Amino acid sequence: MDAKVITALAQAVSATVARDDVPAQSDAVQPIVDAVAPLVAHTANAEPWYQSRVTIGAIVSVAIPLLGALGVSADVLNADQLTAILVAAGSLIGGLITLYGRWKAKTPLGSK
Structure with missing residues (x-):
């Protein structure tokens, strides 16, 4: 958090x-400052990016479809089927994480 x-x-x-x-x-x-500072940081959206549920959800939303586009595949499915499944699952999971994080966020990740 900013020293100012x-x-x-x-x-x-x-x-x-x-x-x-x-x-x-x-x-x-x-003790009052120590207790209130993390709440102020969270309210001001000043937590580090890696503690943001919204950021993590957005990364998942981008990363999974990218893996599918890069041709990550398994022997069970052909590459086109796997790509379609990864894109759909990544978008769904990333969107759900983003929504969940925004709705449930009370403090930055790792600050409890």
Whole structure:
């Protein structure tokens, strides 16, 4: 996450904790910042690309049909049948992963 965002977040939490109407101690600032920072990164779509379910779904959507087009085949099916199956399966799986990732995403992958 961007250091400027972390700094701004820490300053905002510090200012809030310093208020008389907020029942928090100054030693609570860092744990609060640590807890909130990953959520801010996710909300701002600032997580690394490899932690994005949407990105992974898009990669699958592109990679599987590409493998079929490159002629990845098996002895059981002829190349044309396998290509058609890979293209259909890749599009279906990639699309489903993309949708699932977008609907279920609460935090970046690997941040729990």
